[in-house]
Amino acid sequence: MITDIYSKRQIEVLKETVDKDWFIALLHGAKRSGKTKINNDSFLFELRRVRKIADAEGVKEPMYILAGVSSATINKNILQELYNMYNIELKFDKHNNFKLFGVKVVQAYTGNIGGVGAIRGMTAYGAYVNEASLAKQEVFAEIISRCSGEGARILADTNPDNPEHWLKKEYIDKPNDNVKAFHFELDDNTFLSDRYRENIKAATPSGMFYDRDIKGLWVSADGVVYQDFDSTKHYIQSKDLPKLSTFYCGVDWGYGHWGSIVVIGETDDGVAYLIEEHAKQYEEIDYWVDTAKGIQERYGLKVPFYCDSARPEHVARFRREKINAFNADKARLSGVESVAKRFKTNTFYICQDKVEKFKTEIYQYVWDKKKGEPIKQFDDVLDAVRYAIYTDESRNNKRVDIVSKVRFGL
Template sequence: MISNIYTDKQIAVLNATIKKDWFITLLHGAKRSGKTKINNDLFLFELRRVRKIADKEGIKEPMYILAGVSSSTIQKNILQELYNMYAIEPKFDKHNNFILFGVKVVQAYTGNIGGVGAIRGMTAHGAYINEASLARQEVFAEIVSRCSGTGARIVGDTNPDNPEHWLKKEYIDNPSDKIQSFHFELDDNTFLSDDYRENIKASTPSGMFWDRDIRGLWVSADGVVYQDFDASKHYIQSKYLPSLSTFYCGVDWGYEHWGSIVVIGETDDGTAYLIEEHAKQFEEIDYWVDIAKGIQQRYGLRVPFWCDSARPEHVVRFQRERINAMNADKARLSGVESVAKLFKTDKLFICRDKVTKFPNEIYQYVWDKKKGEPIKEYDDVLDALRYAIYNQHKPKAKLKSFRGGL
């Protein structure tokens, strides 16, 4: 039975794509709600349909666009899943393209304007655009314009973003006979166990993250960033610290604005404690080297320092001083969410007697409604905290190595 393979929402998408004539179908909504799974299958269906059209028109090698933010996201979200589900393992040419079901699939990367180079001038018989809201608008428009082959159709999926986002305003909010969209919530994915869904809900931060990740809504961020921080729960005194087994640091360089180094200690079960805060204005790099060396003396020479990459000369100086310094991934929303999740699940605590600037920042660190990101104020210690937490626990991809440089 089809209900053993697809959820009710996925079946509704299938019915709409099979029974209707359309040009663009967009699936949008919560993470883990089943959008990419059904679109991956639609991608395969579309390739077979394109091959049939090409046979009727005598086209030896029709072309189709497979688009994503980068080669790694295409592999992770699409190609690896197709391999896991159907043992489909493409054979790539020197341009990272491949032939599947007799259709030449040309990859395009939507994260920057240079990503359209591979598709300029081509006539495509369709496109699959993964993570569409992360695409540059001009790249998305170029992909649409390239889909001029007979019967060309475009499928795409995306998580929600700011309600003023061009994808929502120009496409999702403007359905027509040729443009359709489907909204997904976490609970639409009934193949996830009830326990799993409840665990996801319990660990999702309040506010914007909840509305987007659980309900799949395009909402603006509003108010304080770390809404789940509770001083009555998340402040402790250092004399009550449990036994800590792992230590790591975050570094936010500064001079006129405050520089900051924070030290995080973790228990074996992954509960994190901010155990040292060092924040100063108008200090040169020698000062921060001394602070870092003191931290090494207390917690070990190999303690990692996740550093703001905006001052590469400072990172190099740390490394020259045999400090284990690394450039931090500064992804703001992902980093903020990683910290917010720990507050939500009571897995991050602050030693109140060891911090002076954190208490002034935590309630003044607020969202920029227009940009959907935190305002760059009251964030010196909080940036250092974000660099430490996010990078120490950033998932490491464990993907099959396809040939072709992906």
């Protein structure tokens, strides 16, 4: 039965797209809600449809656009899933294109304007745009303009972004007979167990992250960034620290504004503790070298320092001084979400007697409603915290989702 394969929401999308004509079908909403699964299958349906149209027109090799932020995201979100589900093995040419069902599929990358060079001048019989909200608007427009073959249609999917985002204003808010928009919530994916869904909800930070990731809403951020921080719960005294097994640091360079180095310690089960804060103004690099060497004396020569890459000469100086320095992963929103998840899941605690600047920043670090990102104020220590936690998770493949599994028994 079809209900064994697709959720109720996915079946509704099929009913609106299989037997009706349209130009753009845009699926948007929560993560893990089933958007990409139905679009991957629709992609296969579309290729077969294109082949029939081409046969009727006498076109030997019709072309179709497969677009995503990068080759890696296309492979992860689409091609690998098609292989896992249907054992579809593809043979790529030197341009990373392939043929499937008699249709030539040309890959285009939407993260920058140069990524669409492969499709300029082509006549496409359709396109599939993954993670559409991450596409440059001019790139999305170029893909649409290329889809001029007979009966061409465009599939797209995306997670929510800022409510002022061009994709929402120009396409989702203006649906018509040619543009169909379908909204998904986490609960639409009934193939996920109730227990899993409830645990994910419990692990998702409050506010914007919950509204976007669970409800699938295009909302602005509002108020304090770390809404789940609770001073009565997340402050401890250093004398009450458990046994810590690993240590790592975050570094935010400064001079006129505050510079900072923080030290994070973790237990064997992945619970993190902010155990040292060093924050100063008007200090030269020599001061920070001495501070880092003191940290090495306490926690070992191999302790990593995840540094703001904005001052490469300072990172180079650390390395010359035999300090284990790395450029931090500075993905801002993803990094904030990682720290926020830790507060929500009670896997990050602060040694109250070892911090000063953190105490004021945590309540003054607020969202920019228009940009959907934190305002660049009151973030010197918090940036160092973000660099430390997010980069260490990335380097060691231990996203907070893994910690959540431990804490929530997923």
